[in-house]
Amino acid sequence: MDQFERRDGQLMLAGVPLDELAEQAGGTPFYAYDLGLVGERMRRLRAALPDGLKIHYAMKANPHVGVVGALVRLADGIDVASAGELAVALAAGADPTNISFAGPGKRDPELLAAVEAGVLLNVESTGELERLARATDRAARPARVALRVNPDFELKKSGMKMGGGPKPFGIDSEQVPAALRRVAELGLGFEGFHLFSGSQNLRTEAIAEAQLKCFELAIALAADAPSPVRSLNLGGGFGIPYFPGEQRLDLAPIAANLADIAATAARRLAGAELVVELGRYLVGEAGIYVTRVIDRKASRGHVFLVCDGGMHHHLAASGNFGQIVRKNYPLAIGNRMDEPPSERCSVVGPLCTPLDLLGDHVDLPRAVPGDLVVVYQSGAYGASASPQAFLSHPPAREIVVGKA
Ligand SMILES: *Cc1c(COP(=O)(O)O)cnc(C)c1O
Numbered sequence: 276m277d278q279f280e281r282r283d284g285q286l287m288l289a290g291v292p293l294d295e296l297a298e299q300a301g302g303t304p305f306y307a308y309d310l311g312l313v314g315e316r317m318r319r320l321r322a323a324l325p326d327g328l329k330i331h332y333a334m335k336a337n338p339h340v341g342v343v344g345a346l347v348r349l350a351d352g353i354d355v356a357s358a359g360e361l362a363v364a365l366a367a368g369a370d371p372t373n374i375s376f377a378g379p380g381k382r383d384p385e386l387l388a389a390v391e392a393g394v395l396l397n398v399e400s401t402g403e404l405e406r407l408a409r410a411t412d413r414a415a416r417p418a419r420v421a422l423r424v425n426p427d428f429e430l431k432k433s434g435m436k437m438g439g440g441p442k443p444f445g446i447d448s449e450q451v452p453a454a455l456r457r458v459a460e461l462g463l464g465f466e467g468f469h470l471f472s473g474s475q476n477l478r479t480e481a482i483a484e485a486q487l488k489c490f491e492l493a494i495a496l497a498a499d500a501p502s503p504v505r506s507l508n509l510g511g512g513f514g515i516p517y518f519p520g521e522q523r524l525d526l527a528p529i530a531a532n533l534a535d536i537a538a539t540a541a542r543r544l545a546g547a548e549l550v551v552e553l554g555r556y557l558v559g560e561a562g563i564y565v566t567r568v569i570d571r572k573a574s575r576g577h578v579f580l581v582c583d584g585g586m587h588h589h590l591a592a593s594g595n596f597g598q599i600v601r602k603n604y605p606l607a608i609g610n611r612m613d614e615p616p617s618e619r620c621s622v623v624g625p626l627c628t629p630l631d632l633l634g635d636h637v638d639l640p641r642a643v644p645g646d647l648v649v650v651y652q653s654g655a656y657g658a659s660a661s662p663q664a665f666l667s668h669p670p671a672r673e674i675v676v677g678k679a
Contacts, residue, residue, distance in 0.1 A: 276605055276651045278312055278560055286609040286649055288563065289677030293609040293647055297565065300672040303647065304566040304584025308337070308654050310345045311677035312561035317349040320557075323526040325534040329550040331375070333511070334360055336554025336655040337562070341675035343367045346557065349679055354552045355394075358385040365392060375508065375552075377423060377469060379403075379443045383410040390414045395506065397423040397469040399445055401454050408461040420458055421506060423469040424448050426492055428485075439472065448492060452499040459501035467547065468493045471510035475555065479525050482512055483532035486551075490536045494543050504547045507540070513556035517652050518602045524556075555655035562654025564589050564671070565609060566633070568646045569625070578620035580642055585624015585631040588671040590661040592633050592650045593624075606634045609649035614640035622648055626666050 285292040288309045291299070296307050320330060329351040334343050338360055344367040347353060352373035353364040364374055376389045377397035383406060389396055390411040398404050398420055411418050425445035446454050458465045470489040476482050486509045497504045513524055533549070540547055566584030573579075586593030594601030606622060608614070618641050622634035633650060642648070663670045 281612040284613040286612055291676055300674045304588055305672035306562055306564050306658055308342050308562040308675045309677045310675055310679040313345055313558055314679035316557055323530045325537045328533055329548055331550055331552040332557055333552045333554035337558045338363055338659050339673050342558055345679040358388045386410045390418045395419045395421055397421050399423050404457055417464045419466055420463045421467045421469045422446055422454055424451055428488055451496050455499045465501050467504040467506035469508040473512050475514040476512040477514040477521055477524055479528045483529050504544050507547050508550040511551050511553040513553055515555055515559045559652055559655035564650040564653040566648050568642050568644050571643055580620055580622045582624055582648055585626055585633055587663055587665045587668055588661050589657055591656045595630055603634050603637055605651040606637055607649045608640050608642045609647040611640040617641050
């Protein structure tokens with residue numbers, strides 16, 4: 276992948292060749308995240324998007340403390356999805372004012388922790404609103420509340436749909452006026468709305484259209500709000516290319532659309548801060564997963580590279596993280612970058628299940644035991660989104676390199 280350099284046949288991250296990265300990590304398998312690439316991504320995004328638009332990091336994409344620490348400094352806020360993530364964000368130095376907490380099924384102690392910390396709660400249901408009021412009745416300060424809205428439309432062509440139709444996420448838009456009245460009755464501090472309609476979208480027009488529709492919906496809903504909207508989170512969904520034929524997102528049309536939205540917001544939602552929240556787009560391309568070939572085996576004419584890591588560390592690359600059709604993540608033999616592909620083989624992990632497949636019939640240079648298989652586009656939804664306890668192998672190591 277073109278975001279990384281190579282030297283003497285080895286892939287490099289932040290100027291460090293792969294074999295040295297493996298030493299730094301203390302062995303294989305490991306994830307490495309290049310903070311320099313995260314910083315670059317963030318700078319490009321800021322240059323493209325309108326001034327004043329807030330960019331938040333949705334840390335469930337990669338909760339590694341080094342990555343979160345970098346994004347606490349680079350982004351305008353952190354979006355957390357559990358009290359555990361909240362603790363990591365706070366420990367990494369995030370300003371609670373700029374943290375928001377979304378996610379269904381927040382337990383009472385999580386609600387209380389969030390209110391005590393002073394973070395914004397994105398409320399996911401009318402039931403949660405009642406529990407929030409009860410659970411935080413004796414808190415030292417009032418809850419800061421935004422209503423997460425489940426719109427009556429979907430983000431088209433999205434990898435994962437998270438809005439529209441019946442959903443566990445957000446309050447159905449038609450129920451929002453009543454919920455807003457309840458916010459006022461319960462004495463909660465209303466701050467705004469949160470809309471997130473889907474993720475991993477590479478279609479710039481679809482993202483722009485969803486953001487515009489979310490914005491228009493928010494303006495309509497604001498008519499029933501107990502106080503002016505101070506924060507409007509329009510979601511994100513910016514995708515990254517994983518598979519052949521996919522292109523990086525063209526930011527220009529999204530930026531132009533957001534600029535229009537910001538101009539209208541200045542009139543119709545005066546004083547409201549506009550937020551986009553991105554996970555994968557900020558970190559996904561900055562990370563690799565590296566696993567060592569343990570065995571090279573030919574079975575009835577097909578070559579298998581059997582590695583020390585696999586789906587238990589990288590569920591998404593195995594194709595089992597919500598994909599409908601399994602496709603190979605981009606792979607390389609990271610210590611043979613100068614060699615052309617010379618054989619078709621399959622890359623598998625050490626688990627006793629056919630699901631443990633990192634590469635199905637891929638063309639690679641001829642690899643032998645000891646070689647390092649690299650899975651690109653692995654900076655998001657990797658280690659923390661994988662069943663690491665399955666089969667009791669050691670967890671993946673994780674390192675950060677470079678400077679943001
Ligand atoms: C997961 C999530 C995100 C991040 O999605 P990406 O595809 O990683 O950008 C943003 N907002 C909410 C509410 C989420 O649940």
